[in-house]
Amino acid sequence: MSALLSVQGLRVEIAQRHRVLTAVDDVSFDIAAGEILGVVGESGAGKSVTGTAVLGLLERPAYQAAGRILFDGRRIDTLDEDAMRALRGREIAAVFQDPLTSLDPLMTIGDQLVETMRTHLDLTQAEAVERAARLLAEVGIPAPRERLASYPHEMSGGMRQRVVLALAFCCEPRLIIADEPTTALDVSIQAQILDLLRAMCRERGTAVMLVTHDMGVIAEVTDHVAVMYAGRLVEVGPTRRLLAAAAHPYTRGLMASIPDMYRRDEELMQIPGSMPRLDAPVPGCAFHPRCPQALARCAGERPPSFTTGASQVACWLADPAGRSAA
Numbered sequence: 001m002s003a004l005l006s007v008q009g010l011r012v013e014i015a016q017r018h019r020v021l022t023a024v025d026d027v028s029f030d031i032a033a034g035e036i037l038g039v040v041g042e043s044g045a046g047k048s049v050t051g052t053a054v055l056g057l058l059e060r061p062a063y064q065a066a067g068r069i070l071f072d073g074r075r076i077d078t079l080d081e082d083a084m085r086a087l088r089g090r091e092i093a094a095v096f097q098d099p100l101t102s103l104d105p106l107m108t109i110g111d112q113l114v115e116t117m118r119t120h121l122d123l124t125q126a127e128a129v130e131r132a133a134r135l136l137a138e139v140g141i142p143a144p145r146e147r148l149a150s151y152p153h154e155m156s157g158g159m160r161q162r163v164v165l166a167l168a169f170c171c172e173p174r175l176i177i178a179d180e181p182t183t184a185l186d187v188s189i190q191a192q193i194l195d196l197l198r199a200m201c202r203e204r205g206t207a208v209m210l211v212t213h214d215m216g217v218i219a220e221v222t223d224h225v226a227v228m229y230a231g232r233l234v235e236v237g238p239t240r241r242l243l244a245a246a247a248h249p250y251t252r253g254l255m256a257s258i259p260d261m262y263r264r265d266e267e268l269m270q271i272p273g274s275m276p277r278l279d280a281p282v283p284g285c286a287f288h289p290r291c292p293q294a295l296a297r298c299a300g301e302r303p304p305s306f307t308t309g310a311s312q313v314a315c316w317l318a319d320p321a322g323r324s325a326a
């Protein structure tokens with residue numbers, strides 16, 4: 001199946017006065033139509049920067065230094081600002097952690113939905129209003145017609161995030177970039193919003209790049225997972241298989257922090273240590289100082305990506321040639 005989104009060798013750098021830092025390095029992944037890909041990793045791993053690059057919203061001092069981003073086979077990282085803005089409104093939508101990033105506090109939610117639809121779709125005012133009410137009903141807003149006249153601040157955080165989903169879906173995008181869409185919400189509301197996101201995507205065949213630090217979220221909604229550490233992908237594979245048999249010690253460490261059925265027998269644990277700072281990159285495998293299974297070569301040689309089963313794993317432990325030597 002050809003990819004709807006294809007990120008190839010993406011590198012994002014951050015220009016500082018006397019040096020350049022690398023926030024995302026050689027990141028490649030595909031998302032097929034209708035697929036939900038989770039991008040997971042600790043804070044600072046480069047997840048948001050990757051999503052921002054796909055949306056064409058990187059701002060100085062951050063910039064794309066290498067790689068290509070293709071949407072439906074067409075290169076989009078070289079589009080000009082107007083073309084990218086048109087694509088963002090229509091074919092690629094974004095959902096961020098804070099609903100107030102997406103919602104204009106001075107506009108009613110009805111006006112926001114109607115204006116977005118009328119900018120990008122050929123709809124009359126009456127058609128757009130009708131569609132806005134239907135969308136609000138679909139995302140579970142009670143009394144949707146009356147709610148069209150409400151302002152964002154008149155709603156709870158959970159309701160606002162439902163409106164953000166309505167806004168994201170209102171032009172029937174083919175791809176949604178969702179960056180920590182439920183992190184700010186109570187756990188019970190989080191699950192409802194994730195269920196809603198998944199149901200709406202399944203029904204429409206919408207693809208999603210879901211950025212999260214939470215392996216529980218990955219387990220709940222994604223089809224594939226890309227695990228990021230220190231700006232690089234360390235493991236990419238189908239969610240079920242990856243959760244059943246993660247190959248990278250970092251992925252296993254993240255999984256050990258899911259407090260649920262996957263780890264009934266083990267204590268909830270945190271990975272000791274912290275991710276290297278951008279201004280102090282670690283040679284070899286960036287995870288080796290924290291890795292319980294590090295080999296001598298991990299400190300000196302950066303592992304390439306090895307294929308193990310259906311996954312890609314950047315770890316010397318997955319090197320078929322190196323296993324016996326280790």
Ligand SMILES: Nc1ncnc2c1ncn2[C@@H]1O[C@H](COP(=O)(O)OP(=O)(O)OP(=O)(O)O)[C@@H](O)[C@H]1O
Nearest residue numbers: 014023042043044045046047048049050061062278
């Ligand atoms: N505009 C910027 N200027 C300087 N540093 C930046 C900029 N944008 C991102 N960074 C740095 O790039 C690194 C990756 O950030 P990013 O936000 O992508 O991480 P993340 O994995 O999404 O983590 P979080 O969940 O905390 O957002 C971090 O070290 C961050 O401080």
